[in-house]
Amino acid sequence: MVGVTDIDLAGARALAESLRQVYTAVATRIGEDNAASPLVAKVTDHLGCPLSDVVVVEEKYRLYEHAALQTAADLYLGAHSPGAQWFGIVGGERRWESIINMLLSAMREGSRMLGRPDYGTAPIGPEATIEVVQLGLVATTAPDGTPVVVGLSNRDDYDSYSLLTVLSAGREAATAVRDEVDRLKREHDPFRGQVLSFGFSEHRDNELLTFLPRPELGAEEVVLPEGRLEAIEDHIVGIAEQADRLTEAGQHLRRGLLLYGPPGTGKTHTTRYLIGRLRDHTAVLMTGPAMGKIDYAVALARKLQPSIVVVEDVDLIAEDRSHHETSPLLFSLLDAMDGISGDVDVTFVLTTNRVEALEHALVQRPGRVDLAVEVPPPDAVARERLIRLYARNRPIAADTAKVVAATEGVTASYIKELLRRVILVALRSDAPALTDDHFDTALQAMSGDSQALTRALLGSQETPSARTHGDAKDHRAPARLQPPSC
Numbered sequence: 001m002v003g004v005t006d007i008d009l010a011g012a013r014a015l016a017e018s019l020r021q022v023y024t025a026v027a028t029r030i031g032e033d034n035a036a037s038p039l040v041a042k043v044t045d046h047l048g049c050p051l052s053d054v055v056v057v058e059e060k061y062r063l064y065e066h067a068a069l070q071t072a073a074d075l076y077l078g079a080h081s082p083g084a085q086w087f088g089i090v091g092g093e094r095r096w097e098s099i100i101n102m103l104l105s106a107m108r109e110g111s112r113m114l115g116r117p118d119y120g121t122a123p124i125g126p127e128a129t130i131e132v133v134q135l136g137l138v139a140t141t142a143p144d145g146t147p148v149v150v151g152l153s154n155r156d157d158y159d160s161y162s163l164l165t166v167l168s169a170g171r172e173a174a175t176a177v178r179d180e181v182d183r184l185k186r187e188h189d190p191f192r193g194q195v196l197s198f199g200f201s202e203h204r205d206n207e208l209l210t211f212l213p214r215p216e217l218g219a220e221e222v223v224l225p226e227g228r229l230e231a232i233e234d235h236i237v238g239i240a241e242q243a244d245r246l247t248e249a250g251q252h253l254r255r256g257l258l259l260y261g262p263p264g265t266g267k268t269h270t271t272r273y274l275i276g277r278l279r280d281h282t283a284v285l286m287t288g289p290a291m292g293k294i295d296y297a298v299a300l301a302r303k304l305q306p307s308i309v310v311v312e313d314v315d316l317i318a319e320d321r322s323h324h325e326t327s328p329l330l331f332s333l334l335d336a337m338d339g340i341s342g343d344v345d346v347t348f349v350l351t352t353n354r355v356e357a358l359e360h361a362l363v364q365r366p367g368r369v370d371l372a373v374e375v376p377p378p379d380a381v382a383r384e385r386l387i388r389l390y391a392r393n394r395p396i397a398a399d400t401a402k403v404v405a406a407t408e409g410v411t412a413s414y415i416k417e418l419l420r421r422v423i424l425v426a427l428r429s430d431a432p433a434l435t436d437d438h439f440d441t442a443l444q445a446m447s448g449d450s451q452a453l454t455r456a457l458l459g460s461q462e463t464p465s466a467r468t469h470g471d472a473k474d475h476r477a478p479a480r481l482q483p484p485s486c
Protein backbone atom coordinates (compact mmCIF):
# COMPACT_ATOMS: atom_id res chain seq x y z
CA MET A 1 0.00 0.00 0.00
CA VAL A 2 1.31 3.48 -0.83
CA GLY A 3 1.71 5.79 2.19
CA VAL A 4 1.27 9.63 2.17
CA THR A 5 5.01 10.02 2.59
CA ASP A 6 5.61 7.97 -0.58
CA ILE A 7 3.77 10.48 -2.83
CA ASP A 8 5.80 12.66 -5.09
CA LEU A 9 4.29 15.99 -4.05
CA ALA A 10 5.44 17.88 -7.08
CA GLY A 11 3.99 15.22 -9.35
CA ALA A 12 0.71 15.24 -7.43
CA ARG A 13 0.48 18.99 -7.69
CA ALA A 14 1.03 18.80 -11.45
CA LEU A 15 -1.66 16.11 -11.71
CA ALA A 16 -4.10 18.20 -9.67
CA GLU A 17 -3.40 21.21 -11.89
CA SER A 18 -4.02 19.12 -15.02
CA LEU A 19 -7.30 17.82 -13.59
CA ARG A 20 -8.37 21.35 -12.76
CA GLN A 21 -7.65 22.43 -16.32
CA VAL A 22 -9.65 19.49 -17.72
CA TYR A 23 -12.55 20.33 -15.40
CA THR A 24 -12.48 24.02 -16.39
CA ALA A 25 -12.28 23.11 -20.07
CA VAL A 26 -15.30 20.80 -19.77
CA ALA A 27 -17.29 23.37 -17.80
CA THR A 28 -16.44 26.08 -20.33
CA ARG A 29 -17.31 23.78 -23.23
CA ILE A 30 -20.71 23.03 -21.71
CA GLY A 31 -21.29 26.73 -21.17
CA GLU A 32 -20.27 27.43 -24.75
CA ASP A 33 -22.56 24.68 -26.01
CA ASN A 34 -25.44 26.25 -24.16
CA ALA A 35 -24.59 29.60 -25.63
CA ALA A 36 -24.00 28.09 -29.07
CA SER A 37 -27.48 26.56 -29.02
CA PRO A 38 -29.95 29.43 -28.84
CA LEU A 39 -32.66 26.81 -28.41
CA VAL A 40 -31.12 25.45 -25.21
CA ALA A 41 -30.28 28.94 -23.99
CA LYS A 42 -33.89 30.03 -24.43
CA VAL A 43 -35.07 27.13 -22.30
CA THR A 44 -32.43 27.37 -19.58
CA ASP A 45 -32.66 31.17 -19.37
CA HIS A 46 -36.37 30.94 -18.71
CA LEU A 47 -36.08 28.07 -16.23
CA GLY A 48 -33.12 29.66 -14.45
CA CYS A 49 -31.09 26.45 -14.28
CA PRO A 50 -28.79 24.42 -16.54
CA LEU A 51 -30.24 21.62 -18.59
CA SER A 52 -28.65 19.06 -16.29
CA ASP A 53 -30.84 20.31 -13.40
CA VAL A 54 -34.09 20.39 -15.34
CA VAL A 55 -36.89 18.11 -14.15
CA VAL A 56 -38.81 16.53 -17.01
CA VAL A 57 -42.42 15.44 -16.60
CA GLU A 58 -44.01 13.73 -19.59
CA GLU A 59 -47.44 12.36 -20.40
CA LYS A 60 -48.12 10.19 -23.43
CA TYR A 61 -51.45 10.27 -25.23
CA ARG A 62 -52.95 8.44 -28.17
CA LEU A 63 -52.27 10.24 -31.41
CA TYR A 64 -55.95 11.04 -31.92
CA GLU A 65 -55.91 12.97 -28.64
CA HIS A 66 -53.54 15.57 -30.05
CA ALA A 67 -56.32 18.05 -30.90
CA ALA A 68 -57.62 17.79 -27.34
CA LEU A 69 -54.10 18.23 -25.99
CA GLN A 70 -53.59 21.36 -28.07
CA THR A 71 -56.95 22.73 -26.92
CA ALA A 72 -55.93 22.16 -23.30
CA ALA A 73 -52.46 23.68 -23.80
CA ASP A 74 -54.01 26.77 -25.43
CA LEU A 75 -56.44 27.16 -22.52
CA TYR A 76 -53.60 26.78 -20.04
CA LEU A 77 -51.49 29.39 -21.80
CA GLY A 78 -54.48 31.71 -22.07
CA ALA A 79 -54.85 31.57 -18.28
CA HIS A 80 -51.17 31.73 -17.26
CA SER A 81 -49.24 33.53 -19.97
CA PRO A 82 -51.51 35.08 -22.59
CA GLY A 83 -49.62 35.93 -25.75
CA ALA A 84 -46.80 33.42 -25.09
CA GLN A 85 -45.21 32.36 -28.38
CA TRP A 86 -44.38 28.78 -29.32
CA PHE A 87 -40.88 28.18 -30.60
CA GLY A 88 -39.12 25.26 -32.24
CA ILE A 89 -36.12 24.42 -34.32
CA VAL A 90 -34.93 25.16 -37.81
CA GLY A 91 -34.06 22.38 -40.26
CA GLY A 92 -32.29 19.14 -39.54
CA GLU A 93 -33.35 15.89 -37.95
CA ARG A 94 -36.78 16.02 -36.30
CA ARG A 95 -37.24 12.59 -34.81
CA TRP A 96 -36.58 12.37 -31.10
CA GLU A 97 -38.22 10.18 -28.57
CA SER A 98 -38.76 13.22 -26.43
CA ILE A 99 -38.27 16.96 -26.28
CA ILE A 100 -35.53 16.62 -23.68
CA ASN A 101 -33.60 14.38 -26.09
CA MET A 102 -33.93 17.07 -28.69
CA LEU A 103 -32.53 19.65 -26.27
CA LEU A 104 -29.68 17.35 -25.23
CA SER A 105 -28.75 16.75 -28.82
CA ALA A 106 -28.93 20.50 -29.46
CA MET A 107 -26.63 21.03 -26.49
CA ARG A 108 -24.14 18.42 -27.70
CA GLU A 109 -24.08 19.65 -31.26
CA GLY A 110 -24.33 23.26 -30.21
CA SER A 111 -25.82 24.20 -33.52
CA ARG A 112 -29.54 23.58 -33.26
CA MET A 113 -31.15 26.80 -34.41
CA LEU A 114 -34.05 28.39 -32.66
CA GLY A 115 -36.99 28.62 -35.02
CA ARG A 116 -40.70 28.32 -35.49
CA PRO A 117 -42.62 25.31 -34.19
CA ASP A 118 -43.86 22.64 -36.61
CA TYR A 119 -47.57 23.04 -37.15
CA GLY A 120 -50.16 20.65 -38.53
CA THR A 121 -53.92 20.49 -38.51
CA ALA A 122 -56.25 18.16 -36.65
CA PRO A 123 -60.02 17.81 -37.05
CA ILE A 124 -62.28 18.82 -34.18
CA GLY A 125 -65.59 18.30 -35.94
CA PRO A 126 -67.09 17.07 -39.24
CA GLU A 127 -66.12 20.34 -40.90
CA ALA A 128 -63.73 21.99 -38.46
CA THR A 129 -60.01 21.71 -37.88
CA ILE A 130 -57.57 23.45 -35.58
CA GLU A 131 -53.90 24.18 -35.96
CA VAL A 132 -51.80 21.97 -33.71
CA VAL A 133 -48.16 22.19 -32.69
CA GLN A 134 -46.44 18.99 -33.75
CA LEU A 135 -43.07 19.93 -32.38
CA GLY A 136 -42.69 23.01 -30.28
CA LEU A 137 -42.04 24.60 -26.92
CA VAL A 138 -43.47 27.55 -25.06
CA ALA A 139 -42.31 29.41 -21.97
CA THR A 140 -44.95 29.86 -19.29
CA THR A 141 -45.39 29.51 -15.55
CA ALA A 142 -46.79 26.90 -13.20
CA PRO A 143 -49.89 27.83 -11.16
CA ASP A 144 -47.51 28.79 -8.30
CA GLY A 145 -45.53 31.13 -10.56
CA THR A 146 -42.48 28.87 -11.09
CA PRO A 147 -41.12 29.22 -14.64
CA VAL A 148 -41.84 26.17 -16.80
CA VAL A 149 -41.44 25.28 -20.44
CA VAL A 150 -44.24 23.24 -22.02
CA GLY A 151 -43.55 21.10 -25.06
CA LEU A 152 -45.87 19.35 -27.50
CA SER A 153 -44.72 16.74 -29.95
CA ASN A 154 -46.09 13.74 -31.76
CA ARG A 155 -44.82 10.72 -33.60
CA ASP A 156 -46.83 8.86 -36.15
CA ASP A 157 -44.40 6.23 -37.28
CA TYR A 158 -44.16 2.69 -35.87
CA ASP A 159 -44.65 3.92 -32.31
CA SER A 160 -47.25 6.62 -32.56
CA TYR A 161 -48.23 8.91 -29.72
CA SER A 162 -48.67 12.50 -28.70
CA LEU A 163 -46.46 13.79 -25.97
CA LEU A 164 -46.90 16.56 -23.44
CA THR A 165 -43.61 17.59 -21.84
CA VAL A 166 -43.19 19.97 -18.93
CA LEU A 167 -39.70 21.22 -18.04
CA SER A 168 -38.99 23.02 -14.81
CA ALA A 169 -36.37 23.46 -12.11
CA GLY A 170 -38.80 21.85 -9.66
CA ARG A 171 -40.79 18.61 -9.88
CA GLU A 172 -43.87 19.94 -8.09
CA ALA A 173 -44.29 22.83 -10.49
CA ALA A 174 -43.88 20.53 -13.50
CA THR A 175 -46.41 17.94 -12.28
CA ALA A 176 -48.88 20.69 -11.35
CA VAL A 177 -48.80 21.96 -14.93
CA ARG A 178 -49.13 18.44 -16.35
CA ASP A 179 -52.15 17.77 -14.10
CA GLU A 180 -53.82 21.03 -15.00
CA VAL A 181 -53.36 20.53 -18.74
CA ASP A 182 -54.71 16.99 -18.37
CA ARG A 183 -57.73 18.28 -16.44
CA LEU A 184 -58.41 20.95 -19.06
CA LYS A 185 -58.09 18.31 -21.75
CA ARG A 186 -60.73 16.12 -20.13
CA GLU A 187 -63.03 19.06 -19.47
CA HIS A 188 -62.77 20.69 -22.90
CA ASP A 189 -62.19 17.68 -25.12
CA PRO A 190 -63.37 18.74 -28.59
CA PHE A 191 -64.49 15.14 -29.20
CA ARG A 192 -67.15 15.35 -26.49
CA GLY A 193 -70.65 15.30 -27.92
CA GLN A 194 -69.40 14.41 -31.40
CA VAL A 195 -70.16 11.43 -33.62
CA LEU A 196 -66.87 9.61 -34.15
CA SER A 197 -66.08 6.69 -36.36
CA PHE A 198 -63.34 4.73 -34.65
CA GLY A 199 -61.27 3.07 -37.34
CA PHE A 200 -57.84 1.59 -37.59
CA SER A 201 -54.99 2.05 -40.01
CA GLU A 202 -53.16 -1.25 -40.48
CA HIS A 203 -50.59 0.57 -42.53
CA ARG A 204 -49.69 2.88 -39.68
CA ASP A 205 -50.80 0.58 -36.91
CA ASN A 206 -52.77 3.26 -35.15
CA GLU A 207 -56.36 4.27 -34.56
CA LEU A 208 -58.02 6.76 -36.85
CA LEU A 209 -60.91 8.85 -35.69
CA THR A 210 -63.22 10.43 -38.21
CA PHE A 211 -65.96 12.89 -37.38
CA LEU A 212 -69.39 12.28 -38.83
CA PRO A 213 -72.38 14.60 -38.93
CA ARG A 214 -75.06 13.67 -36.41
CA PRO A 215 -77.93 11.89 -38.16
CA GLU A 216 -81.27 13.68 -38.05
CA LEU A 217 -84.07 11.14 -38.21
CA GLY A 218 -87.61 11.52 -36.99
CA ALA A 219 -89.35 8.62 -35.22
CA GLU A 220 -91.80 8.43 -38.14
CA GLU A 221 -88.87 7.60 -40.43
CA VAL A 222 -88.07 4.40 -38.57
CA VAL A 223 -90.71 1.85 -39.46
CA LEU A 224 -90.68 -1.02 -36.99
CA PRO A 225 -93.48 -3.23 -35.63
CA GLU A 226 -95.89 -1.38 -33.35
CA GLY A 227 -94.32 -0.33 -30.05
CA ARG A 228 -90.82 -1.61 -30.79
CA LEU A 229 -89.05 1.70 -31.35
CA GLU A 230 -90.80 3.10 -28.28
CA ALA A 231 -89.50 0.19 -26.18
CA ILE A 232 -85.94 0.78 -27.40
CA GLU A 233 -86.22 4.49 -26.85
CA ASP A 234 -87.71 4.05 -23.44
CA HIS A 235 -84.78 1.93 -22.35
CA ILE A 236 -81.93 3.92 -23.90
CA VAL A 237 -83.17 7.50 -23.83
CA GLY A 238 -85.30 6.99 -20.71
CA ILE A 239 -82.27 6.04 -18.63
CA ALA A 240 -80.25 8.96 -20.07
CA GLU A 241 -83.00 11.38 -19.07
CA GLN A 242 -83.06 10.10 -15.49
CA ALA A 243 -79.30 9.48 -15.20
CA ASP A 244 -78.69 11.61 -12.09
CA ARG A 245 -81.67 10.30 -10.18
CA LEU A 246 -80.89 6.69 -11.07
CA THR A 247 -77.30 7.10 -9.84
CA GLU A 248 -78.60 8.61 -6.60
CA ALA A 249 -80.91 5.61 -6.26
CA GLY A 250 -77.89 3.32 -6.57
CA GLN A 251 -78.80 2.03 -10.03
CA HIS A 252 -76.25 1.57 -12.78
CA LEU A 253 -76.50 3.55 -16.01
CA ARG A 254 -74.74 1.26 -18.41
CA ARG A 255 -77.02 -0.39 -20.90
CA GLY A 256 -76.54 -2.87 -23.69
CA LEU A 257 -78.92 -3.13 -26.63
CA LEU A 258 -78.74 -5.91 -29.18
CA LEU A 259 -80.57 -5.36 -32.46
CA TYR A 260 -80.89 -8.50 -34.53
CA GLY A 261 -82.63 -9.38 -37.76
CA PRO A 262 -82.02 -9.99 -41.46
CA PRO A 263 -80.02 -7.55 -43.59
CA GLY A 264 -81.74 -4.37 -44.72
CA THR A 265 -84.45 -4.31 -42.06
CA GLY A 266 -83.31 -1.19 -40.22
CA LYS A 267 -80.80 -2.11 -37.50
CA THR A 268 -78.28 0.52 -38.57
CA HIS A 269 -81.16 2.89 -39.30
CA THR A 270 -82.46 2.48 -35.72
CA THR A 271 -78.97 3.07 -34.38
CA ARG A 272 -78.74 6.28 -36.38
CA TYR A 273 -82.08 7.36 -34.97
CA LEU A 274 -80.85 6.79 -31.41
CA ILE A 275 -77.67 8.79 -32.04
CA GLY A 276 -79.83 11.61 -33.37
CA ARG A 277 -82.08 11.44 -30.28
CA LEU A 278 -79.15 11.51 -27.84
CA ARG A 279 -77.92 14.88 -29.02
CA ASP A 280 -75.58 15.57 -26.11
CA HIS A 281 -74.01 12.09 -26.24
CA THR A 282 -70.66 11.27 -27.74
CA ALA A 283 -71.14 8.46 -30.25
CA VAL A 284 -68.29 6.08 -30.98
CA LEU A 285 -68.94 3.89 -34.01
CA MET A 286 -66.66 0.89 -34.32
CA THR A 287 -65.65 -0.37 -37.71
CA GLY A 288 -64.33 -3.89 -38.38
CA PRO A 289 -60.53 -3.56 -38.35
CA ALA A 290 -60.63 -1.33 -35.24
CA MET A 291 -62.22 -4.06 -33.13
CA GLY A 292 -58.78 -5.05 -31.87
CA LYS A 293 -58.65 -1.62 -30.22
CA ILE A 294 -62.03 -1.90 -28.53
CA ASP A 295 -60.41 -1.11 -25.17
CA TYR A 296 -59.32 2.31 -26.41
CA ALA A 297 -62.72 2.97 -27.94
CA VAL A 298 -64.46 2.09 -24.69
CA ALA A 299 -61.97 4.18 -22.70
CA LEU A 300 -62.72 7.08 -25.01
CA ALA A 301 -66.47 6.60 -24.57
CA ARG A 302 -66.05 6.45 -20.80
CA LYS A 303 -63.99 9.63 -20.75
CA LEU A 304 -66.44 11.46 -22.99
CA GLN A 305 -69.63 10.26 -21.31
CA PRO A 306 -72.53 10.41 -21.69
CA SER A 307 -71.83 8.30 -24.72
CA ILE A 308 -73.04 5.55 -26.99
CA VAL A 309 -70.77 2.90 -28.48
CA VAL A 310 -72.08 1.18 -31.60
CA VAL A 311 -70.58 -2.10 -32.71
CA GLU A 312 -72.11 -3.10 -36.02
CA ASP A 313 -72.25 -6.63 -37.37
CA VAL A 314 -70.86 -8.06 -34.18
CA ASP A 315 -71.23 -11.59 -35.59
CA LEU A 316 -68.20 -10.85 -37.76
CA ILE A 317 -65.94 -10.60 -34.72
CA ALA A 318 -67.65 -13.60 -33.17
CA GLU A 319 -66.26 -15.64 -36.02
CA ASP A 320 -62.65 -14.92 -35.27
CA ARG A 321 -61.87 -18.02 -33.23
CA SER A 322 -58.26 -18.49 -34.11
CA HIS A 323 -57.26 -20.08 -30.81
CA HIS A 324 -60.24 -20.07 -28.54
CA GLU A 325 -63.59 -21.71 -28.78
CA THR A 326 -65.19 -18.30 -28.69
CA SER A 327 -63.66 -15.28 -30.36
CA PRO A 328 -61.19 -13.44 -28.13
CA LEU A 329 -62.32 -10.22 -29.83
CA LEU A 330 -65.90 -10.85 -28.85
CA PHE A 331 -64.86 -11.57 -25.29
CA SER A 332 -62.73 -8.40 -25.26
CA LEU A 333 -65.85 -6.50 -26.25
CA LEU A 334 -67.97 -8.18 -23.60
CA ASP A 335 -65.28 -7.61 -20.97
CA ALA A 336 -64.94 -3.96 -21.99
CA MET A 337 -68.73 -3.61 -21.67
CA ASP A 338 -68.57 -5.08 -18.21
CA GLY A 339 -65.63 -2.86 -17.20
CA ILE A 340 -67.81 0.26 -17.23
CA SER A 341 -68.57 1.25 -13.69
CA GLY A 342 -72.11 1.81 -12.51
CA ASP A 343 -72.18 5.61 -12.50
CA VAL A 344 -70.79 5.98 -16.01
CA ASP A 345 -73.42 6.76 -18.63
CA VAL A 346 -72.42 4.58 -21.58
CA THR A 347 -74.80 2.73 -23.87
CA PHE A 348 -73.63 -0.14 -26.05
CA VAL A 349 -75.58 -0.96 -29.18
CA LEU A 350 -74.66 -4.16 -30.97
CA THR A 351 -76.18 -5.20 -34.27
CA THR A 352 -76.13 -8.56 -35.98
CA ASN A 353 -78.00 -10.54 -38.57
CA ARG A 354 -76.78 -13.84 -37.13
CA VAL A 355 -77.82 -13.75 -33.52
CA GLU A 356 -77.13 -17.48 -33.16
CA ALA A 357 -73.41 -16.76 -33.63
CA LEU A 358 -73.49 -14.67 -30.46
CA GLU A 359 -75.80 -16.57 -28.20
CA HIS A 360 -73.16 -18.82 -26.73
CA ALA A 361 -70.89 -15.93 -25.75
CA LEU A 362 -73.73 -13.77 -24.46
CA VAL A 363 -75.04 -16.58 -22.28
CA GLN A 364 -71.54 -17.25 -20.96
CA ARG A 365 -71.11 -13.60 -20.00
CA PRO A 366 -74.55 -12.49 -18.88
CA GLY A 367 -75.50 -8.96 -17.94
CA ARG A 368 -73.89 -7.14 -20.86
CA VAL A 369 -76.98 -7.01 -23.02
CA ASP A 370 -80.08 -5.98 -21.14
CA LEU A 371 -82.39 -5.53 -24.12
CA ALA A 372 -82.42 -7.69 -27.24
CA VAL A 373 -84.79 -6.51 -29.94
CA GLU A 374 -85.64 -8.26 -33.16
CA VAL A 375 -85.82 -6.05 -36.24
CA PRO A 376 -87.87 -8.17 -38.65
CA PRO A 377 -88.73 -7.67 -42.32
CA PRO A 378 -91.70 -5.32 -42.59
CA ASP A 379 -95.19 -6.78 -42.30
CA ALA A 380 -98.06 -5.46 -44.43
CA VAL A 381 -98.75 -2.46 -42.18
CA ALA A 382 -95.07 -1.56 -42.12
CA ARG A 383 -94.75 -1.92 -45.90
CA GLU A 384 -97.64 0.48 -46.41
CA ARG A 385 -95.95 2.98 -44.09
CA LEU A 386 -92.63 2.51 -45.88
CA ILE A 387 -94.21 3.15 -49.28
CA ARG A 388 -95.67 6.42 -48.01
CA LEU A 389 -92.46 7.35 -46.18
CA TYR A 390 -90.21 6.88 -49.19
CA ALA A 391 -92.67 8.53 -51.58
CA ARG A 392 -91.51 11.61 -49.66
CA ASN A 393 -94.75 13.57 -49.82
CA ARG A 394 -95.27 12.83 -53.52
CA PRO A 395 -98.99 12.20 -54.10
CA ILE A 396 -99.79 8.52 -54.57
CA ALA A 397 -102.62 7.76 -57.00
CA ALA A 398 -101.87 4.02 -57.04
CA ASP A 399 -103.56 1.20 -55.16
CA THR A 400 -100.95 0.73 -52.46
CA ALA A 401 -102.71 -2.37 -51.08
CA LYS A 402 -101.68 -4.17 -54.25
CA VAL A 403 -98.09 -3.06 -53.90
CA VAL A 404 -98.13 -4.19 -50.29
CA ALA A 405 -99.45 -7.60 -51.33
CA ALA A 406 -96.85 -7.89 -54.08
CA THR A 407 -93.94 -7.11 -51.83
CA GLU A 408 -94.46 -9.70 -49.15
CA GLY A 409 -91.13 -10.93 -47.76
CA VAL A 410 -89.00 -8.02 -48.96
CA THR A 411 -86.96 -5.82 -46.67
CA ALA A 412 -87.42 -2.16 -45.84
CA SER A 413 -84.39 -1.24 -47.92
CA TYR A 414 -86.01 -3.01 -50.89
CA ILE A 415 -89.12 -0.83 -50.54
CA LYS A 416 -86.92 2.24 -50.30
CA GLU A 417 -85.20 1.35 -53.57
CA LEU A 418 -88.53 0.46 -55.17
CA LEU A 419 -89.85 3.93 -54.40
CA ARG A 420 -86.76 5.55 -55.82
CA ARG A 421 -87.37 3.71 -59.09
CA VAL A 422 -91.09 4.48 -59.07
CA ILE A 423 -90.32 8.17 -58.65
CA LEU A 424 -87.78 7.99 -61.47
CA VAL A 425 -90.37 6.44 -63.78
CA ALA A 426 -92.87 9.13 -62.76
CA LEU A 427 -90.36 11.91 -63.32
CA ARG A 428 -89.57 10.61 -66.79
CA SER A 429 -93.23 10.88 -67.73
CA ASP A 430 -93.60 14.22 -65.94
CA ALA A 431 -96.44 12.80 -63.87
CA PRO A 432 -97.31 14.72 -60.71
CA ALA A 433 -98.50 11.60 -58.83
CA LEU A 434 -97.28 8.01 -58.54
CA THR A 435 -99.64 5.72 -60.43
CA ASP A 436 -100.24 1.97 -60.69
CA ASP A 437 -98.32 2.02 -63.93
CA HIS A 438 -95.26 3.54 -62.30
CA PHE A 439 -95.27 0.95 -59.55
CA ASP A 440 -95.84 -1.85 -62.00
CA THR A 441 -92.90 -0.82 -64.18
CA ALA A 442 -90.52 -0.48 -61.25
CA LEU A 443 -91.65 -3.73 -59.63
CA GLN A 444 -91.24 -5.67 -62.83
CA ALA A 445 -87.78 -4.23 -63.36
CA MET A 446 -86.70 -5.26 -59.87
CA SER A 447 -88.19 -8.71 -59.85
CA GLY A 448 -86.82 -10.34 -62.97
CA ASP A 449 -84.23 -13.10 -62.91
CA SER A 450 -81.53 -10.66 -63.89
CA GLN A 451 -82.21 -8.69 -60.74
CA ALA A 452 -81.57 -11.54 -58.32
CA LEU A 453 -78.27 -10.02 -57.23
CA THR A 454 -79.84 -6.57 -56.83
CA ARG A 455 -82.45 -8.08 -54.55
CA ALA A 456 -79.82 -9.89 -52.56
CA LEU A 457 -77.81 -6.68 -52.24
CA LEU A 458 -80.89 -4.91 -50.93
CA GLY A 459 -81.05 -7.56 -48.28
CA SER A 460 -84.20 -9.15 -49.61
CA GLN A 461 -84.62 -12.78 -48.81
CA GLU A 462 -87.53 -13.14 -51.14
CA THR A 463 -88.80 -11.66 -54.34
CA PRO A 464 -92.21 -10.08 -54.61
CA SER A 465 -94.74 -12.87 -54.67
CA ALA A 466 -97.21 -11.70 -57.28
CA ARG A 467 -97.69 -9.18 -60.01
CA THR A 468 -99.02 -5.97 -58.65
CA HIS A 469 -101.12 -4.81 -61.47
CA GLY A 470 -102.46 -7.38 -63.83
CA ASP A 471 -104.10 -4.59 -65.75
CA ALA A 472 -100.81 -3.10 -66.85
CA LYS A 473 -100.99 -1.55 -70.23
CA ASP A 474 -100.59 -4.01 -73.08
CA HIS A 475 -97.85 -2.14 -74.81
CA ARG A 476 -95.59 -2.79 -71.84
CA ALA A 477 -94.29 -6.33 -72.17
CA PRO A 478 -95.10 -7.82 -68.75
CA ALA A 479 -92.07 -9.45 -67.21
CA ARG A 480 -93.00 -12.56 -65.29
CA LEU A 481 -92.61 -12.03 -61.57
CA GLN A 482 -90.75 -14.79 -59.81
CA PRO A 483 -92.20 -16.76 -56.92
CA PRO A 484 -90.47 -16.28 -53.58
CA SER A 485 -87.01 -17.80 -53.86
CA CYS A 486 -86.73 -18.93 -50.28
Ligand SMILES: Nc1ncnc2c1ncn2[C@@H]1O[C@H](COP(=O)(O)OP(=O)(O)OP(=O)(O)O)[C@@H](O)[C@H]1O
Residues within 6 Å of the ligand: 221, 222, 223, 224, 261, 262, 263, 264, 265, 266, 267, 268, 269, 270, 352, 353, 375, 412, 413, 414, 416, 459
Ligand atom coordinates in the same frame (compact mmCIF):
# COMPACT_ATOMS: atom_id res chain seq x y z
N1 LIG B 1 -87.28 -0.19 -40.60
C1 LIG B 1 -86.95 0.76 -41.48
N2 LIG B 1 -87.62 1.92 -41.54
C2 LIG B 1 -87.30 2.86 -42.44
N3 LIG B 1 -86.28 2.73 -43.32
C3 LIG B 1 -85.56 1.61 -43.29
C4 LIG B 1 -85.85 0.57 -42.37
N4 LIG B 1 -84.98 -0.43 -42.57
C5 LIG B 1 -84.17 -0.05 -43.55
N5 LIG B 1 -84.51 1.17 -44.00
C6 LIG B 1 -83.82 1.92 -45.06
O1 LIG B 1 -82.90 1.02 -45.69
C7 LIG B 1 -81.57 1.43 -45.46
C8 LIG B 1 -80.71 0.21 -45.12
O2 LIG B 1 -81.12 -0.34 -43.88
P1 LIG B 1 -80.11 -0.65 -42.68
O3 LIG B 1 -78.74 -0.27 -43.08
O4 LIG B 1 -80.62 -0.04 -41.44
O5 LIG B 1 -80.21 -2.21 -42.61
P2 LIG B 1 -79.56 -3.19 -41.54
O6 LIG B 1 -80.67 -3.87 -40.82
O7 LIG B 1 -78.58 -2.46 -40.73
O8 LIG B 1 -78.86 -4.25 -42.51
P3 LIG B 1 -77.47 -5.05 -42.31
O9 LIG B 1 -77.79 -6.25 -41.47
O10 LIG B 1 -77.15 -5.45 -43.71
O11 LIG B 1 -76.49 -4.14 -41.72
C9 LIG B 1 -81.64 2.43 -44.33
O12 LIG B 1 -80.62 3.41 -44.44
C10 LIG B 1 -83.01 3.03 -44.49
O13 LIG B 1 -82.96 4.08 -45.42
Ligand SMILES: [Mg+2]
Residues within 6 Å of the ligand: 267, 268, 269, 312, 351
Ligand atom coordinates in the same frame (compact mmCIF):
# COMPACT_ATOMS: atom_id res chain seq x y z
MG1 LIG C 1 -76.46 -2.54 -40.61
